[in-house]
Amino acid sequence: xxxxxxxxVQRRRKKRLFSNRIMRQIFFSxxxxxxxxxAVLLYRIFRExxxxxxxxxxxxxxxxxxxxxxxxxxxxxxxxxxxxxxxVSVVLGVGTAIYLEEYAKENMFTRFIRMNISNLAGVPSVxxxxxxxxxxxxxxxxxxxxxxxxxxxxxxxLPIIVVASQEAIxxxxxxxxxxxxxxxxxxxxxxxxxxxxAALPGILTGGILALSRAIGETAPLLMIGALSxxxxxxxxxxxxxxxxxIQIFNWTARPQEEFHLVASTGIIILLFILLLMNSVAVLIRxxxxxxx
Amino acid sequence: xxxxxxxxxxxxxxxxxxxxxxxxxxxAFFLLCASISVLTTIGITLTLLVETVTFFNRISIIxxxxxxxxxxxxxxxxxGILPLITGTLLITAIAMLVALPTxxxxxxxxxxxxxxxxxxxxxxxxxxLAGIPTIVYGFFALTFVTPMLQLFIKxxxxxxxxxxxxxVGIMIIPxxxxxxxxxxxxxxxxxxxxxxxxxxxxxxxxxxxxxxxxLSGIIASFLLGVSRAIGETMIVSVAxxxxxxxxxxxxxxxxxxxxxIVQVTLGDASYGSTTYYSIYAVGMTLFVFxxxxxxxAQYISGRFKEEY
Numbered sequence: 100x101x102x103x104x105x106x107x108v109q110r111r112r113k114k115r116l117f118s119n120r121i122m123r124q125i126f127f128s129x130x131x132x133x134x135x136x137x138a139v140l141l142y143r144i145f146r147e148x149x150x151x152x153x154x155x156x157x158x159x160x161x162x163x164x165x166x167x168x169x170x171x172x173x174x175x176x177x178x179x180x181x182x183x184x185x186x187v188s189v190v191l192g193v194g195t196a197i198y199l200e201e202y203a204k205e206n207m208f209t210r211f212i213r214m215n216i217s218n219l220a221g222v223p224s225v226x227x228x229x230x231x232x233x234x235x236x237x238x239x240x241x242x243x244x245x246x247x248x249x250x251x252x253x254x255x256x257l258p259i260i261v262v263a264s265q266e267a268i269x270x271x272x273x274x275x276x277x278x279x280x281x282x283x284x285x286x287x288x289x290x291x292x293x294x295x296x297a298a299l300p301g302i303l304t305g306g307i308l309a310l311s312r313a314i315g316e317t318a319p320l321l322m323i324g325a326l327s328x329x330x331x332x333x334x335x336x337x338x339x340x341x342x343x344x345i346q347i348f349n350w351t352a353r354p355q356e357e358f359h360l361v362a363s364t365g366i367i368i369l370l371f372i373l374l375l376m377n378s379v380a381v382l383i384r385x386x387x388x389x390x391x
Numbered sequence: 392x393x394x395x396x397x398x399x400x401x402x403x404x405x406x407x408x409x410x411x412x413x414x415x416x417x418x419a420f421f422l423l424c425a426s427i428s429v430l431t432t433i434g435i436t437l438t439l440l441v442e443t444v445t446f447f448n449r450i451s452i453i454x455x456x457x458x459x460x461x462x463x464x465x466x467x468x469x470x471g472i473l474p475l476i477t478g479t480l481l482i483t484a485i486a487m488l489v490a491l492p493t494x495x496x497x498x499x500x501x502x503x504x505x506x507x508x509x510x511x512x513x514x515x516x517x518x519x520l521a522g523i524p525t526i527v528y529g530f531f532a533l534t535f536v537t538p539m540l541q542l543f544i545k546x547x548x549x550x551x552x553x554x555x556x557x558x559v560g561i562m563i564i565p566x567x568x569x570x571x572x573x574x575x576x577x578x579x580x581x582x583x584x585x586x587x588x589x590x591x592x593x594x595x596x597x598x599x600x601x602x603x604x605x606l607s608g609i610i611a612s613f614l615l616g617v618s619r620a621i622g623e624t625m626i627v628s629v630a631x632x633x634x635x636x637x638x639x640x641x642x643x644x645x646x647x648x649x650x651x652i653v654q655v656t657l658g659d660a661s662y663g664s665t666t667y668y669s670i671y672a673v674g675m676t677l678f679v680f681x682x683x684x685x686x687x688a689q690y691i692s693g694r695f696k697e698e699y
């Protein structure tokens with residue numbers, strides 16, 4: 100008895116193989132689409148921005164004239180902002196991760212914190228801007244200062260750092276804890292001398308990636324009122340400031356063509372900083388990642 | 392060398408008090424850190440609620456939700472949020488039309504077809520695309536995509552919904568691709584092998600076995616993409632214009648909820664004016680939209696998860 104109609108199978112096979120081949124090509128071009136967009140974007144930006152890129156661009160303040168405009172204030176502002184954001188967000192993020200992984204009991208409150216963090220990660224950045232504007236700028240009367248911006252940014256990237264640190268801590272095998280406890284170490288000694296050193300590469304990688312998100316973020320800082328045109332450098336954390344993305348936004352929003360070229364130059368610098376940070380993160384991940 | 396064990400033990404004992412205090416205070420500090428995230432959520436909710444209530448004391452909530460005109464400046468101000476919502480949804484729809492097919496197709500390719508070396512190139516590129524700041528995408532939309540579109544659509548204004556919509560879509564592709572690919576990779580190989588052994592082609596394995604098995608993850612990635620598109624700010628601020636219009640015409644200048652919030656904070660709406668409070672009402676609406684999407688995504692990926 101013949102259960103399979105061979106002719107039917109053969110007749111259909113050609114069509115099936117053909118659509119397999121065609122769809123494979125379509126799927127392939129969809130994945131290449133991203134590469135093409137990235138290439139076009141980079142090509143445009145470098146072609147327009149490179150002519151303006153020189154040492155003057157890095158060392159002058161913003162100007163009404165495109166050929167004199169520079170990003171000194173913006174770069175300094177970005178560095179100041181990171182100087183506030185990095186310690187605050189890393190301490191809070193790693194602390195939260197240690198609490199959740201090492202101390203938290205499995206109860207309602209812990210589950211609530213977990214759910215809360217994953218929801219915070221999905222809150223749009225403008226909403227964080229509204230929070231910063233209301234709580235830090237107005238309620239705590241910090242004004243439109245670096246510290247208000249830094250706190251807002253810290254809260255924005257907190258979920259990223261928490262998740263990265265949690266993963267890094269979770270990857271440490273139990274045997275490490277047991278060895279430490281067997282030597283008579285207390286819980287905190289174990290965390291400080293065994294867990295944190297072992298989790299450090301993962302925490303650093305996650306932290307750098309989170310900071311690179313913060314350095315490119317524009318909307319919340321626009322909202323808390325970072326200035327777009329200042330001709331002085333911030334003196335302390337209470338000063339007004341501007342950052343790189345806001346300067347780029349300011350140039351992009353102007354109608355004159357020349358300022359769009361200057362914006363491209365600013366983007367080159369921004370992308371270069373991001374590239375640098377990401378390379379460091381990748382390097383740390385490669386160099387220090389340990390397998391147990 | 393002699394080791395004075397007795398002295399060492401006594402030293403340890405002297406330290407013990409300090410240690411036991413440390414053991415008690417350290418968890419408290421970490422609990423404090425963890426509470427900050429909870430405080431952030433409470434802060435966001437309270438901020439939005441309080442200021443929105445102030446706003447609704449001046450403008451009726453009915454007018455806000457059903458009004459078809461949004462013109463918050465000058466004498467005859469009117470606060471109907473519908474134009475901002477349709478503007479946001481228009482951008483989101485265009486973005487998802489771009490991002491869903493492309494992202495899903497790349498995910499299928501990467502998970503089911505790609506040879507190892509192609510994966511090694513494509514995945515990092517997608518990561519780079521995901522890491523580009525949104526202001527750069529905004530610049531790209533305004534100075535490249537819009538002029539390109541103007542070649543095809545003759546009288547397309549500089550500010551329109553189409554160009555930022557497409558670019559928001561491009562921005563979301565990596566997210567959908569990587570989340571969907573994660574979902575597909577967790578489908579066990581035995582299921583693929585079973586289908587292949589029955590004579591399926593790779594395409595049939597992908598579409599009839601892997602995609603259905605990973606569907607909950609794919610839908611969740613789609614919803615998270617929608618949430619991202621709704622909350623996206625800089626691209627639309629730069630390239631979509633600032634004229635709230637109740638329209639579905641993609642060639643018109645529109646305004647989104649996020650775009651409006653940025654516009655007001657950039658201008659000098661004086662503290663305490665109705666315009667100032669309106670950004671909180673709009674922010675509240677935005678927050679509710681994205682929260683619903685995120686919760687739905689979590690529910691679907693948790694509820695319909697297939698365990699193998």
